[in-house]
Amino acid sequence: MFTAPIEAETMTLTTHTIELDGVEQRYHVAGRGPICVAHSGGPGIGWEYMRMRPLEEHLTMVYVEPIGTGESGRLANDADYTLDNYVRYLHAVVEDLDDGPVALLGHSHGGFVALKYALAHLVDALVLYDTSPVTGAEFFGDAVANIQHSGSEVLAAFTSQHAEMTDEELTGVLRTILPAYFADWRAEFEPFRAATRIWSAPSRGQDVPFDVRDQLPTIPAPALVVAGDKDVICGPRWARMLHDGLPSSRLRVIENCGHIGHVERPEAFYAEVLKFLS
Template sequence: MSSTISRPLAQGRHEISIEGTRQVFHVAGTGPVCLVHSGGPGIAWEYLRVPALEEHLTMVYLEPIGTGSSGRLDDSRDYRIDTYARFVHGVVEHLGAPKVFLLGHSHGGFVVQRYALDHPDRVAGAILYSTSPVTGEEFWADAMANIGRFPQRLPHRPAAAEIPAAFQRALAAQDDEAYTTSLREILPLYFGDYWANEQELEPLRAALSAWIDPMRGEEPAPFDVRDRLRSLDVPTLIISGVHDFFGGTRWARLAHEIITGSRLKVLENSGHMGHLEQPREFVGAILEFARA
């Protein structure tokens, strides 16, 4: 593995200032550094913690700006992917590692792609997890169609019939409390079959918290780095679940076709949360990639 640092990172919570804004991150584990950017935007980082990776890697979990204990930006229009990427760079600089692995989930995957394109010399490897190289009208139409079909995919789960309407309520949430409540309500949508592991997942659901991103994930133009990714010279692992409502593996396969030399790991029994549904396969793919 690469991505070494000259001194071990202190475990636990850290707080630094980037561009005058508080940036919080959490360190756990030992080994090469892997910086983790959660999704949403606005979902608390804890759902993405992977203790099995901490046995082999120094996992650095960000609390993205505007989320959790990290600071809020003065101008709500600044919650853009390039801004999140600048804060990632601030943390990378603070850590002092010549190169780091980056793991980005969902919206965090957009951030990791942008960072890897802007700072390829600082990236030992990019792990694009349940994400896409492009958004826009077709991307969202695909997602909404899959949400509408969710009850038909799980006809033996009566509660699945409630998810499409609950998703619309989540879109209409006007404050953090309403958004968190709605997110907990629609959490099964993010899994291949949440109810198959409901007993183990219910504590996560109860503890889940989120903050409304003032930009609601919107940019001045849809995210699209397809052309730039064709020249990306960074080792890349792409992980995707077959039942991900964000297009299944469609967008992951597109990224795999575009990024020269990339690896693709398909999780056959997972949705958007493969690290919870197929943890052994998820961890194994990342460790094999890091060792290579």
């Protein structure tokens, strides 16, 4: 159980491990104040890119290290990396915190997990960050059409992903694509690219098509829907779909911003999140 106090002045990051069905689930805690649990995207991208130090000055940030990535455990069957299982392991983390309902922040695929979680469990608030209530042929077709404007190398990498790729190969693809996820890629983002990793097993999950549009009105939690206006994957079209379907939501589209606003436009992103969660 999570009981250790956080050293707020130094924002010490502490690591915790729980077990569900014999599989270890790790999570990391830093900050002070109300609890906000953050789930990274992918599926399979390492949690580290989601570290949000400015939020730690106001919130106790809990960063889930998703199963199948990093030092968290591996499922016996790759096909079992489904949204329902991500929700089960996320709920194990929330229960381990033993502090009642929490705010939940999900980015991209992590937003899918957050939506599915909110349909099954009580949360205080949702931050749905560059995500969508639906995937499928139209969603991915839209992404490919947007990616085409980023050049042939990026498009080739984006469409080259396949189930047999190793962790290293898939990480190489992600790093090739990453500049397209920014409205204005700059040299200062290169360390971020070099540190970003993805694990291949979660990409082989056998999920049914994701579509919760009809269920959005049943989610009672207040939600912030935030998206970059230049996001090629989960841009304003999908953000507005979320906003229109949720009964209590606030929509914020960040100008001159791609898919990773907390890195590209941190001043705008953090201001919106803190205003909402305060």
